[in-house]
Amino acid sequence: MSRVNTKEIGVALLGFGTVGAGVVETLQKNGSLLAARLGVRPVLRGIADLDLTSDRGVSVEPGLLTTDGAALIARPDVQVVVELIGGSGVAKDFVLQALKLGKPVVTANKKLLAEHGAELHRVAEENKTEILFEASVGGGIPIIKALREGLCANRIECMYGILNGTCNYILTRMEDEKLPFDDVLKAAQAAGYAEAEPSLDIDGHDTAHKAVVLASLAYGCEVPLDKVNVAGIRGLAAADIAYAAEMGYRIKLLAIIRGGPDGVEVSVQPTLVEHTHQLAAVAGVYNAVLVVGDVVGTTLYYGRGAGRAATASAVVADLADAALNLRSGGRRRDPGTAHAQSPVLLRNPGDIVARNYLRFSMRDEPGSLARVATALGAHGIGIDSVMQQEAPRNAEYVPVIIVTGPAKDREIAAALAEISHIAGVTDRPTVRYRIEDFD
Amino acid sequence: MSRVNTKEIGVALLGFGTVGAGVVETLQKNGSLLAARLGVRPVLRGIADLDLTSDRGVSVEPGLLTTDGAALIARPDVQVVVELIGGSGVAKDFVLQALKLGKPVVTANKKLLAEHGAELHRVAEENKTEILFEASVGGGIPIIKALREGLCANRIECMYGILNGTCNYILTRMEDEKLPFDDVLKAAQAAGYAEAEPSLDIDGHDTAHKAVVLASLAYGCEVPLDKVNVAGIRGLAAADIAYAAEMGYRIKLLAIIRGGPDGVEVSVQPTLVEHTHQLAAVAGVYNAVLVVGDVVGTTLYYGRGAGRAATASAVVADLADAALNLRSGGRRRDPGTAHAQSPVLLRNPGDIVARNYLRFSMRDEPGSLARVATALGAHGIGIDSVMQQEAPRNAEYVPVIIVTGPAKDREIAAALAEISHIAGVTDRPTVRYRIEDFD
Numbered sequence: 121m122s123r124v125n126t127k128e129i130g131v132a133l134l135g136f137g138t139v140g141a142g143v144v145e146t147l148q149k150n151g152s153l154l155a156a157r158l159g160v161r162p163v164l165r166g167i168a169d170l171d172l173t174s175d176r177g178v179s180v181e182p183g184l185l186t187t188d189g190a191a192l193i194a195r196p197d198v199q200v201v202v203e204l205i206g207g208s209g210v211a212k213d214f215v216l217q218a219l220k221l222g223k224p225v226v227t228a229n230k231k232l233l234a235e236h237g238a239e240l241h242r243v244a245e246e247n248k249t250e251i252l253f254e255a256s257v258g259g260g261i262p263i264i265k266a267l268r269e270g271l272c273a274n275r276i277e278c279m280y281g282i283l284n285g286t287c288n289y290i291l292t293r294m295e296d297e298k299l300p301f302d303d304v305l306k307a308a309q310a311a312g313y314a315e316a317e318p319s320l321d322i323d324g325h326d327t328a329h330k331a332v333v334l335a336s337l338a339y340g341c342e343v344p345l346d347k348v349n350v351a352g353i354r355g356l357a358a359a360d361i362a363y364a365a366e367m368g369y370r371i372k373l374l375a376i377i378r379g380g381p382d383g384v385e386v387s388v389q390p391t392l393v394e395h396t397h398q399l400a401a402v403a404g405v406y407n408a409v410l411v412v413g414d415v416v417g418t419t420l421y422y423g424r425g426a427g428r429a430a431t432a433s434a435v436v437a438d439l440a441d442a443a444l445n446l447r448s449g450g451r452r453r454d455p456g457t458a459h460a461q462s463p464v465l466l467r468n469p470g471d472i473v474a475r476n477y478l479r480f481s482m483r484d485e486p487g488s489l490a491r492v493a494t495a496l497g498a499h500g501i502g503i504d505s506v507m508q509q510e511a512p513r514n515a516e517y518v519p520v521i522i523v524t525g526p527a528k529d530r531e532i533a534a535a536l537a538e539i540s541h542i543a544g545v546t547d548r549p550t551v552r553y554r555i556e557d558f559d
Numbered sequence: 560m561s562r563v564n565t566k567e568i569g570v571a572l573l574g575f576g577t578v579g580a581g582v583v584e585t586l587q588k589n590g591s592l593l594a595a596r597l598g599v600r601p602v603l604r605g606i607a608d609l610d611l612t613s614d615r616g617v618s619v620e621p622g623l624l625t626t627d628g629a630a631l632i633a634r635p636d637v638q639v640v641v642e643l644i645g646g647s648g649v650a651k652d653f654v655l656q657a658l659k660l661g662k663p664v665v666t667a668n669k670k671l672l673a674e675h676g677a678e679l680h681r682v683a684e685e686n687k688t689e690i691l692f693e694a695s696v697g698g699g700i701p702i703i704k705a706l707r708e709g710l711c712a713n714r715i716e717c718m719y720g721i722l723n724g725t726c727n728y729i730l731t732r733m734e735d736e737k738l739p740f741d742d743v744l745k746a747a748q749a750a751g752y753a754e755a756e757p758s759l760d761i762d763g764h765d766t767a768h769k770a771v772v773l774a775s776l777a778y779g780c781e782v783p784l785d786k787v788n789v790a791g792i793r794g795l796a797a798a799d800i801a802y803a804a805e806m807g808y809r810i811k812l813l814a815i816i817r818g819g820p821d822g823v824e825v826s827v828q829p830t831l832v833e834h835t836h837q838l839a840a841v842a843g844v845y846n847a848v849l850v851v852g853d854v855v856g857t858t859l860y861y862g863r864g865a866g867r868a869a870t871a872s873a874v875v876a877d878l879a880d881a882a883l884n885l886r887s888g889g890r891r892r893d894p895g896t897a898h899a900q901s902p903v904l905l906r907n908p909g910d911i912v913a914r915n916y917l918r919f920s921m922r923d924e925p926g927s928l929a930r931v932a933t934a935l936g937a938h939g940i941g942i943d944s945v946m947q948q949e950a951p952r953n954a955e956y957v958p959v960i961i962v963t964g965p966a967k968d969r970e971i972a973a974a975l976a977e978i979s980h981i982a983g984v985t986d987r988p989t990v991r992y993r994i995e996d997f998d
Contacts, residue, residue, distance in 0.1 A: 146712050146854050157711055254709070260855035262709025269708075270693070270701025272596055273585050273875035398861065401840055415585050416699035416872035419862035422837065423855060433855035436712035448887045 128163045129443040130197040134189050134214050135204035136169035139228055139255070141176035142432030143202065143439075148178070154436070160443040162200070162436075166192040193218050200442045202435060203227040208235050219243045219251065224445065226438040228255035228431055234329035238342040250445070252438035257283060257330040258407045260430030261423035262437065267337050267411060274413025276338035278378035280556065283330040285405035285425040286314045286321040287353050287373040291390075292403045295361050295370065301353070313405060324352035324373065324388045331375035334409070335386045339379055340464035343386060349469045351389040360479060360551055363521050364392050367507065369477075370400040374556060383467035392477050392555040410558075470530030475504065475523060478536070479551040482520045484511050488545050489520065495539045496524065499531040517547045523555065567602045568882040569636040573628050573653050574643035575608035578667055578694070580615035581871030582641065582878075587617070593875070599882040601639070601875075605631040632657050639881045641874060642666040647674050658682045658690065663884065665877040667694035667870055673768035677781040689884070691877035696722060696769040697846045699869030700862040701876065706776050706850060713852025715777035717817035719995065722769040724844035724864040725753045725760040726792050726812040730829075731842045734800050734809065740792070752844060763791035763812065763827045770814035773848070774825045778818055779903035788826040788908045795829055799918060799990055802960050803831050806946065808916075809839040813995060822906035831916050831994040849997075909969030914943065914962060917975070918990040921959045923950050927984050928959065934978045935963065938970040956986045962994065 133140055147154075147164060155161035167180060168189035186192055193201050193214060201218035205211040208231055215232065218225045220243065227233070233240070233256055244251045254264045258281070267276070282288050286308060293304045305322065308314035320326050328350045336343045353373050364371050374391035378384065393400045398420050402408040407425025412418050424430035482488045493503060502525030511518035524532065536550050572579055586593075586603060594600035606619060607628035625631055632640050632653060640657035642664055644650040650671055657664045659682065666672070672679070672695055683690045693703045697720070706715070721727050725747060732743045744761065747753035759765050767789045775782045792812050803810050813830035817823065832839045837859050841847040846864025851857050863869035921927045932942060941964030950957035963971065975989050 150712055150714060150854065153714060154712060260852075261858055262705045265704060265709045266701045269880065270704045270876050271872065272879050273589055273593060273872045275589060275592060396840075398837075398840060401835075401837060413699075413872065415589065415868050415875075417863050417869055419700055419860070421858070421860060423858035429854050430856055433710065433712045433852065436854075437709050440711050441708065445887075448884075 127160050127447060129160055129446060130165040130195070130199050131162050131439060132165055132192045132195070132198040132201045133167045133204065134192070134202065134211075135206065136167050136171070136176060136185075137204065138428045139431045139435065140167065140169070140204045141178045142428035143204070143435050144176075144180055145178045146429070146432045146436050154440060158440055158444060160447050162439050162443050165195060165198050168192045189214050190217060193223070194221065199223060199446055200439060201225050202439065203229060204435070205229070206231065208232045212236060215240060215251070216243060219247050219249055222247045222249045224250045224252065224442040226252045226255075226435055226442060228253070228435060230256040230326070230329035230333055234332040234345045237333065237336055241341055250442070252442055253333065254438045255431045255434035257333050258409055258421065259285070259423065259425040259427060260433040261407060261409065261421045261425070262434065263334075263409045263421045264337065265437070266419070266421055267334065271411060271413050271416060271419070274415045276379065277412040277414055278376070279334055279338065279409060279411050280399060280558070281327075281331065281334065281375040281377075281409040282372055282399060282402050282407050283375050283409070283425065284321050284327045284373060285407060285427075286318070287327070288402065288407070288425075289313050289405045290322070291353060291356075291361070291371060291373065294356070294358055295365065298358060298362065300358050301356055322352050322354045324350040327373060327375050327388045331377055331386050331388055334375070335377045335384060335464065338377065339384045343384075343464050344466065347466050349387040349389070353390055356390055357551065359519065360477075360553065363479065363507065363519075364477065365395070367505070367521070367523065368395050369393060369555070370395050371553065372399060372402070374399070376556065380467060382471060383465035385467045385469075385472055387469065387472070390553050392553055397558065470528065470533075472529045473526050474529070475526055475555040475557065476532055477553045477555055478522045478524065480520045480522065480539070480546050481517045481548045482546055483544055484515060484518045491542055491545055492522070492539055495542070496522070496535050499527070499535040501525065501527040501531055501535055566599050566886060568599055568885060569604040569634070569638050570601050570878060571604055571631045571634070571637040571640045572606045572643065573631070573641065573650075574645065575606050575610070575615060575624075576643065577867045578870045578874065579606065579608070579643045580617045581867035582643070582874050583615075583619055584617045585868070585871045585875050593879060597879055597883060599886050601878050601882050604634060604637050607631045628653050629656060632662070633660065638662060638885055639878060640664050641878065642668060643874070644668070645670065647671045651675060654679060654690070655682060658686050658688055661686045661688045663689045663691065663881040665691045665874055665881060667692070667874060669695040669765070669768035669772055673771040673784045676772065676775055680780055689881070691881055692772065693877045694870045694873035696772050697848055697860065698724070698862065698864040698866060699872040700846060700848065700860045700864070701873065702773075702848050702860045703776065704876070705858070705860055706773065710850060710852050710855060710858070713854045715818065716851040716853055717815070718773055718777065718848060718850050719838060719997070720766075720770065720773065720814040720816075720848040721811055721838060721841050721846050722814050722848070722864065723760050723766045723812060724846060724866075725757070726766070727841065727846070727864075728752050728844045729761070730792060730795075730800070730810060730812065733795070733797055734804065737797060737801065739797050740795055761791050761793045763789040766812060766814050766827045770816055770825050770827055773814070774816045774823060774903065777816065778823045782823075782825060782903050783905065786905050788828070790828040792829055796990065798958065799916075799992070802918065802946065802958075803916065804834070806944070806960070806962065807834050808832060808994070809834050810992065811838060811841070813838070815995065819906060821910060822904035824906045824908075824911055826908065826911070829992050831992055836997065909967065909972075911968045912965050913968070914965055914994040914996065915971055916992045916994055917961045917963065919959045919961065919978075919985050920956045920987045920989075921985055922983055923954060923957045930981055930984050931961070931978055934981070935961070935974050938966070938974040940964065940966040940970055940974055
């Protein structure tokens with residue numbers, strides 16, 4: 121079963137950063153195994169980066185390195201282009217150049233896909249080539265393949281994702297070690313799990329990019345990123361993690377993607393998840409995606425959501441698919457037909473129904489709770505449970521946790537606005553997190 | 560992006576049982592969605608079964624039904640054959656017939672693959688076609704695709720699977736409701752979760768078939784089923800589930816597949832898993848497979864392991880792949896090259912090192928434990944912990960649980976044989992289960 125003449129597929133690598141170096145290392149380490157498995161051997165023709173001198177912990181022939189990405193893409197012996205530059209500037213130009221030359225593109229770039237995915241897929245379609253993006257969501261977890269191929273017999277009812285390793289690492293350490301957000305963020309930055317400028321991760325934008333990629337696969341090509349409701353974990357109080365834990369919940373930064381008759385919900389927010397749920401068990405830098413299909417029911421995919429090697433595993437898997445598709449004469453799954461016919465209709469966020477965790481800083485005197493409960497009741501919001509810890513002596517305001525019944529988002533918002541205006545009942549904005557019951 | 564002329568791919572369905580009916584239902588329900596996603600429409604040309612009269616809860620044109628499977632396969636308008644008969648009798652004949660005609664085969668038949676996989680893959684290779692088998696392992700979980708495609712950049716270091724929904728349902732109910740094995744088995748039979756003749760499931764054979772399918776994908780085409788160490792859950796004592804729980808473990812029927820310098824371990828046995836581990840959280844009829852790759856690290860895949868709809872989801876996904884491959888001119892991944900060059904070398908089971916849970920029925924008098932510990936020590940077996948519950952008054956023998964340190968399987972077996980020969984120290988065979996530490 122050995123092949124003497126294994127066909128070579130020429131690969132251009134754009135971006136020689138962490139993941140790029142991981143791809144080079146993986147091809148060096150497992151290239152022969154891959155060639156035996158595929159009957160096709162991906163061979164690096166060149167690596168383009170502006171920085172040709174830094175040590176990436178991997179040795180490459182100096183002749184492979186270039187600063188001229190455009191020339192590398194255009195080389196006739198390059199059949200597949202791997203874009204690992206990131207962002208939507210020069211990366212977009214290079215991706216478009218490759219697609220217009222009919223060369224398939226493998227990318228890990230969720231920002232680019234979330235902002236310009238529809239355009240890129242259209243250009244790929246027009247040029248009878250494809251864009252592969254397994255590494256853009258969930259690191260090494262083959263979630264794009266599962267969704268697009270493994271579950272292709274299903275209408276996707278909903279997906280719930282823990283998609284940002286940095287946030288999950290911070291939340292896990294805050295819970296395990298009962299530490300405040302700022303301390304854990306600093307530790308995560310020191311350990312290399314968080315960027316010096318952490319906003320992309322901790323404010324939920326990275327998760328939103330990935331949610332848009334997943335939603336566009338499931339529900340339609342165009343999901344407007346700027347319409348996605350995004351809240352991150354910045355400043356999340358250790359107290360809320362502790363209160364949630366006492367009530368049997370963990371707080372996770374959850375991407376929620378859910379189809380329905382009124383449109384698709386795509387949102388990102390810290391969310392309470394029952395501690396016995398599979399997603400609650402996802403700790404540290406791991407990611408997981410729960411996918412419910414109308415035929416298969418509930419499935420879940422779990423693995424390292426980021427990092428050099430895990431992401432490289434996904435990039436090389438796409439490279440293998442692109443190589444096999446080229447061998448068999450072109451694309452295999454059309455990006456266009458994989459999607460719905462029209463831009464997706466996003467559901468009005470105000471219509472979304474969920475239970476909520478509310479922490480009031482409430483005046484410690486008779487009648488306060490009654491006035492809050494009355495305001496909630498006036499908006500049709502039921503109360504599932506109330507928790508009030510013993511207050512410090514002489515505290516004027518005390519934390520009171522109320523878990524609401526299912527209620528529309530806009531009713532909760534209206535009730536909280538009213539409560540904030542009742543003089544003296546609360547002394548600061550109410551903390552509010554969604555509770556996800558997965559039903 | 561709509562396609563007016565969607566190519567049809569003719570499908571022959573062999574076997575109109577539970578899963579067959581699920582496939583028909585899924586194609587009826589989501590056929591148009593599938594055609595839009597693929598640009599190819601799978602169309603049923605006929606359904607072969609010996610029983611043409613039973614109600615399957617799905618309506619089909621009577622003209623589609625036939626008892627002549629061979630004639631259906633041979634029809635020129637049939638391009639793909641779906642085998643859902645099961646077993647390795649007539650199913651094998653039909654599969655070989657289809658492959659020899661160069662028609663791709665989709666099957667859920669783990670027994671056939673485990674017993675004759677190498678032959679079938681060879682025939683497929685010789686006839687430039689393919690055999691697809693996503694539904695053979697893990698029901699609706701796209702684990703075969705993940706392993707074969709999503710993780711193709713990885714050497715597979717090990718896999719751990721909960722692969723039989725019946726066993727996991729029984730173990731979950733035994734633990735949750737503290738019920739004995741026989742009662743739960745009867746309830747499972749009444750509820751349709753276990754067969755009237757349950758041996759295939761509860762004695763571990765079904766899990767072994769699936770383990771062989773996974774191992775042959777990861778390590779080589781030929782994994783001799785008859786050399787796989789298999790122990791099921793028949794007669795597992797509720798007491799052991801309770802003792803294990805007290806010590807922080809759950810008992811799961813685990814398939815273990817692990818590569819190493821001395822060969823590959825492929826085994827099936829009730830195994831203690833720490834209760835915080837992801838696999839311990841897999842409850843009821845759900846399945847899960849943990850896969851460790853040398854690049855990606857740990858990944859996990861979870862979903863319904865059996866049942867009409869979940870299995871149909873996997874069958875239709877394979878049908879989609881077969882259809883796309885036909886559209887692009889043939890097979891895409893060669894079954895041959897996906898495997899190692901030679902039959903896999905199975906590791907000698909006696910060499911396998913693990914910790915063990917041992918329950919002795921030990922004479923309740925001074926010196927008994929010392930004699931047992933001495934016998935273990937003579938074989939180099941350390942003791943991690945000992946648990947002895949207070950004995951019923953006047954009991955002559957009492958249960959004593961010993962958790963060993965890591966030890967070779969053959970040393971444990973030898974030590975237990977010696978202990979059984981020490982007069983009066985134990986009065987019945989020692990219960991023994993492996994503990995899996997996943998490191």
